Amino acid sequence: MPLGRKVKYGMVGGGPGAFIGAVHRRAAELDGLAELVAGAFSSDAQKSRTFGESLHLDPARCYPSYEAMAEGEAARAPGDRIDVVVIVTPNHLHYTVARAFIERGFHVICDKPMTTTLADAESLCRLVEQYGVTFALTHNYSGYPLVKHAKAMVAAGTLGALRKVVVEYTQGWLGTALEESGQKQADWRTDPARAGAGALGDIGSHAEQLARYVIGQRITRMLADVGTVIPGRRVDDDANLLLRYEGGVRGILHCSQVASGEENRISLRVYGSEGSLEWSQEDPNRLFFRPVDGPMQTLTRGSGYLSTEAQRATRLPSGHPEAFFEAFANVYANALRTIAARVAGETPDAADLDFPTVHDGATGVHFIETALRSGGTVGSGGHWVDATYTPSA
Amino acid sequence: MPLGRKVKYGMVGGGPGAFIGAVHRRAAELDGLAELVAGAFSSDAQKSRTFGESLHLDPARCYPSYEAMAEGEAARAPGDRIDVVVIVTPNHLHYTVARAFIERGFHVICDKPMTTTLADAESLCRLVEQYGVTFALTHNYSGYPLVKHAKAMVAAGTLGALRKVVVEYTQGWLGTALEESGQKQADWRTDPARAGAGALGDIGSHAEQLARYVIGQRITRMLADVGTVIPGRRVDDDANLLLRYEGGVRGILHCSQVASGEENRISLRVYGSEGSLEWSQEDPNRLFFRPVDGPMQTLTRGSGYLSTEAQRATRLPSGHPEAFFEAFANVYANALRTIAARVAGETPDAADLDFPTVHDGATGVHFIETALRSGGTVGSGGHWVDATYTPSA
Amino acid sequence: MPLGRKVKYGMVGGGPGAFIGAVHRRAAELDGLAELVAGAFSSDAQKSRTFGESLHLDPARCYPSYEAMAEGEAARAPGDRIDVVVIVTPNHLHYTVARAFIERGFHVICDKPMTTTLADAESLCRLVEQYGVTFALTHNYSGYPLVKHAKAMVAAGTLGALRKVVVEYTQGWLGTALEESGQKQADWRTDPARAGAGALGDIGSHAEQLARYVIGQRITRMLADVGTVIPGRRVDDDANLLLRYEGGVRGILHCSQVASGEENRISLRVYGSEGSLEWSQEDPNRLFFRPVDGPMQTLTRGSGYLSTEAQRATRLPSGHPEAFFEAFANVYANALRTIAARVAGETPDAADLDFPTVHDGATGVHFIETALRSGGTVGSGGHWVDATYTPSA
C-alpha cells in the first residue's frame, strides 16, 4: 500500500451485543491493512466509552455520538484523524451518519441495505460524487473468491448465453415471533422504522446483489410475492420473486427468514447455453460447474486454475478452507487499498475497485422498494412491475 | 396375493427405442407380481410382433394395434386374458387407448400426464367409475420410500403448521433444439399435438404431484411464468410458478428442460413451524429433516425408525441403496395387489391403495392447463389465476 | 440372446427369512433373461415346497433337498431342465451343493465367499474345468457401472502409475452380540462352522475383490490386524490390513461389522501418479475423479462420456439413479448371457465374460485364509506374510 501505514478507521455502532460490529472489525483488520482508532459504539455515551476502552482505544476518541465523532475527528490534524468511518448501525441511521462524515470529507464503509428510502440512497449518491469520497457497501457474499470466479466465468462466456438464474437466501431464525422476546437483533430487524423492510431488505438485497454481481446484468421486470408468515410481525419475512434481467434472462429469487431449520442458506445457480454454475455460501470453498457436455467439475478455492480475480482474493492453499470472515475481509481489502491510494494522493489499482459502491447501494434500495411495490397488499401475490433502474453514476 | 398367480398384463406402446416401456416392464415384474403376456408395442404391426417375440411373447398376442389388442384379449377366456393394460404411448394417445380397454372391463396402468385435455381426463374419471375398474397413474417419484416417509411425517404433524413448499424439476437435456435432430424422445415430447404441453406436462406435473402427495394439500391459486427458451420450440421448456395451497401455504414450483448440465433434479422442500424436510431424487436414499431445534437428521431408506408406509415400500436394508426402478415398482406393486384383489373378488388392502389414480391424473391435467392459462402469451410472465380443482370422485 | 428363450434357473437356499435369496431372484430376472423354475429353498421339505408355491413354481420342482434337486433336474429332458443353479445357502454348504450340480453338468451361480476352505475352493476350480461349466460368483459390488468405469480408467492409464489403494467395508449391524438373540442372519454369519470367517469373509472379501477388479493387480504381501470386538463372538468382526500389490502398490483394506452407526459403507480410493478415483457404494451413481491438475470431476452413471463397459451395464439415463439390485443384475446379466450362449452351443460374447468366476472365488478364499494366518492370535496385531496366489486357470 502506498500509504506507508495502516488505514485508520472509526466505527459508528457495533457496540456490546451487536453481531455485525465485531465482524466488521475482524474483516477490516484481517490483512493488516487497517486499525481502529475511534468509535461511537453506542447511543449511550458511557457504554460507548467502556466498549472502546475494552478495545484498547484512546478514551478521548470513544465518542458519545456520531455527530461528536464526526466533529471531533474532523478537528484533528490531517494525518492524525480517521481516514474512513465504518457504519454498522441499524439501517435507518445509515443515511444521516454517512452524510455527516461525507460532508467532512471522510471515506465511508457502510453495512447494507444502504438506506431505508430510495430518496436517501440517491442523496448519498450525489453527496459521494460531490465530495469525492470513496463509499463501500459491505455486500460480503460477493467477496467470496469462488463468487468472483463465477463472475469471471460468466464474463469469459464459459456459460454461453445466459438463460436462467435461481438465487435464494433462506433462514429460519425468525421462525417464531422472536422480536416479542426482546432479542436485540430481532427487535430492530423487524421494526419497519429502523429496518425499512424485513427479509427483502435484510437478506433479499444480498441475494439480488449476489446474482447481479455474478451475471453482470440488472433486473428489468419483477413480480414479488411478499408475505408475512408470523402473525403480528410488522415486516415481510418470506418473499418469492420472478424476475427478468437485461437480455431476457429468466430469474427466481426467493428469501425467507421463517424457514424452520435453515441456517444461512444463500445460494446461486446460473444456467447458460454452454453450462451452469452453482454455489452455496454454507459450503463456500466449492463451486460446481456443469458443462453442457462432460462431467460436473468441483472448483476449489485456492486452486491454481482459478481466475486472477479469485486468486487475489484468497490467502490459503486449496484444502485449507476460508470462510465468512475472509470473504468479508475481501470487500474490506479492496476498499481499504482504494482508500489508502486516495489518501496518499494516488490512483487506485483498477483491480482494487472490485467492491460494492454507493450505486450498488441505491440499486439495492430500489430493488427493495420495487419488490414491496410489486407485492402490494401483503399476501396478495403481487403483480409484474417495471424494475429498471440506473443509479446516477 | 389372493390371486394365486401373477397378474397378467399387456402393454400398449413401449416398443423399440422407447425409454419408458422398458422401465414399466421392469417395474411391473420386479416383485414377481406380474407377467407380460400381450402387447401392441408399435403402430407398425411387424415391429410390434418382432419386439414382442424378443420378449418371448406368444406371437398371437403381439397385436398390430391397441384396438386389435383390446378386442383380441377381450375375446379370450376370462382366466386367460390380460388383467390389466399398461399404456406407455405418447400422451395424446392415452385417452383413446385407455377408453378402449376400460370399456371392455380391463384395469389400466397409464403413464403421465394422463391426457392432453382436461375434458378427456374428466371423461376418463367417469369411465373408470362407470366400469368399476382400477386406474393407476405412474407418478413414480411418489413411489420412493422416503417420499412416503415425508408424507407420513407431515401427516403426523412433525413439521407443525406448514408454511412453504419449494419444489423443482430441472433438466438440461432439451437445452438445444434436439427435436430438430429427429431424436425420438425429443420429437414427440416437444410436439404440442402429441405431448400436450412441454416442460409443464412432462416434468412440471411430476413436481406438482410430488408436493401434493407429501403435504396432502391442493393448489388454490397460481401464477405461472411460462417460457420457451429455445427459439423455434413449439412448447414451453422453462416454467416458474408461485403457488398458494389450501391453508395458505406458500409455494414455489419451477421446472426446466433447458438447464444445461442438469440431469434429473427433482427435489422438494417443505417448511413447517416445527421443522423442515428436504429430499432430492438424485440422492433418493436420504431424507433431510431439520427440526426447529437440534441438529439436522439424515433419515435413510431401510432404517427401522421409518414409518410403516416407508418400510413396506423397501426391499433392502439401509446402506444397500434402492433407486428409480424400485420406486417405480412401488407404484406398480400397490396397483397390482389392488388389481389382483379385485380380480379375485376380494377387497383390496387399504395400504395397497397408495398409488396415484385417475383423479390424480385429472388434477395433473388441470394443473397443466391452469398453468398455461396463467402464463398467457409465452414470456409475458403470467398472472394470478384461481387454481382450485376437485376431480369428480 | 441366442437361446430363444429365458435361461431356466433353480435356487438352493434363499427361503423364508433369507435376505440374499430375494436379491438373487430380482437380480436374475431384472432384465428378462431368466426365469425361476425349480428350488430347494429350505432344508425343511415342507417349507421348501410352500415357499416355492408362493413363487408360483411347479410343486414337483420344489425339492426337499439340493441332492433331490440335482437328481431330479438331471433326470428331466434336456430342454426342460434347469440350465443353471443359483446357490445362496450359508457358506459352508456352497462347496457340496456346487459339486453336486457341476458333476451333473449344470452351470452355477454362487454367492460369496465361495467356500470355507481353500482346499474346497481349489477343488471347485478343478471341477469347473473338468466339467466345462460356467461358474459365476456374485461379487455384486463390481457390478456397479461406475466401478466398471473406474476399472476402465485405470486400464487406460488415466491415473498413471498406481501408488496406493484405500478400500474399506464398514458396517455396524453386528455392533452388539446380535447372534445371541437368535437373529437368523447374525446366527450363521458368526458361526465359524457355517460362515468360515467373520467380517473378513462376509465383507472383507468383497473389499478385496472390488480393489482387485478395479486396479487389475493381485495382493503379494499382507499384514492383517484381525480382531473380535464383541466379547464372546466366535469370529472376527473387525480387521485392518496393510497390503502390497503387484508392482509395489501400497494398500490399506479395513473392514468392520461393529462400527456403530454405519450401514453398508464399502468404498474405494485409488491413487496414481496422474490422478485418483473415489467411489462409495452408498452413493453409487457418482464417481469422483481427481486429476493431478484441474478440478475434481464427478462422473455420473448413464452419461455419454463413460466407457463402453459402464454404458452396457446401465439401463437408465443419468439423473435416474440405479442401485444395488441393478448392480447385482449386471453380474447376472453377463453370466446369464454367457450361459445362454453355451447352452445354445455358441461362443459367448467376450464382453459378457466380465463377471467373477471360480478363480475369483479361490482368490477370495485364499485372501481370507491368508489374512487369518497373518492375524495369528486374535488381537495380536498380525505379522507380514506372503500373499501371492495364482488360482489354477
Add this chain to the structure above:
Amino acid sequence: MPLGRKVKYGMVGGGPGAFIGAVHRRAAELDGLAELVAGAFSSDAQKSRTFGESLHLDPARCYPSYEAMAEGEAARAPGDRIDVVVIVTPNHLHYTVARAFIERGFHVICDKPMTTTLADAESLCRLVEQYGVTFALTHNYSGYPLVKHAKAMVAAGTLGALRKVVVEYTQGWLGTALEESGQKQADWRTDPARAGAGALGDIGSHAEQLARYVIGQRITRMLADVGTVIPGRRVDDDANLLLRYEGGVRGILHCSQVASGEENRISLRVYGSEGSLEWSQEDPNRLFFRPVDGPMQTLTRGSGYLSTEAQRATRLPSGHPEAFFEAFANVYANALRTIAARVAGETPDAADLDFPTVHDGATGVHFIETALRSGGTVGSGGHWVDATYTPSA
C-alpha cells in the same frame, strides 16, 4: 483479559515466501488479543528488516537473527518488551530458538513438529518447567470448534465404550519431485536435516494429535508401514499405521503427501459402542454423529446445542462458516489469554488451558520417532513396537 493491553509478540521466521508465518500472524491477531512488535523474519538481515517494515514494525525491532532478537528484547524495559515469541522456522531450528527465548523468560508459541529429536523435545519440557514459561504448540486442527465438541461428546460418554479410530491426513502436493524444482516449501520439508521426517512429521503428527485430543487416549502399540513413493526423495511421503490405544481401542492412521488430486484431507472417525463421529477438515462446519439407533445427525458449528467448549471457540452463528484461520486463532486465543494472565500475575482461566503444550510436542516427536523405528527399512512394511510414552510432566 486482565492485562489491560494486547499481548506483544515477536516472530522468528515467517518472512517473505513463508506460508505459515502469515497464518500465525492472522491467527494471533484475529481476536484483537495480540500485536506484533518485533521479528527476526529471515536469516538474511536485510530481508528481515524490509519484511518487518512492510508490517509497519519499528525498524529497531526487526532483528537480523533470533539471537539478536532474544537479547535485544530481553534488554528492553519489562513492560516494553515482547511477552511471547512465535517460532515459525523450519523444524530443525525450533529447539535452539525456543531455548534461547525460554532461558530469557519469554513465553513461546511454536509450530509443529516441536523438534526433530526426542532428546530435544524432552530438553524443552525440562526448560519449560525450569523457567516456568507457557509453551503452546500450534496443532491447529484441534482448534476447530466441532473437534472440541467431538472431544466433549467422547468425554461425556455419548459414544459409549470406544472401539476404533480411523484418522487420516492425505495430501497430493508432493506427488512429484517438487523439491527438485527448488520450490521453497518442498525444499525444506523433504530435507531430513531440516524437517526431521517427511509426511509422518509434517502431517502424520497432526493426525496423531487430532485423534488423541478427541478420544483422550494415548497410543500404546503401533505398526508403521512407512514408504517413500517418489524416487530419490529423502524422507517418507506415505505412511500407514495400525494402532492400539489405551483401553485396547483399535486404530488406523494413514497419511500421504503423494495422493494425487487430494488437497488437505485430514479427517477423523471414532467408533464407540453407542455411536460414532466423523469430521473432515475440508468441511469443518459439520460434525456427523451416528447414534447406534436413530438417524445420523449433522451438528453444525455455532449451534446452541453444542458443548461449552465448542461454543466458546466460535465467533459466528451457524450457517456463517468459520474455517482454517479461525481454528488456528482458537489455539492462539487460549494460549494468549493464558500468557496474558501470567504476565499480569494472575491465574489463568482453566478453560483457556485448552491448547497443545510442550508435552504434546514431546508426544508428537515420540510418535514420529516410534513410527520411523517401527517402519524400519523403508518399504519393508514395519513391525509392531511398543509405543507407550509419558512425557515428563
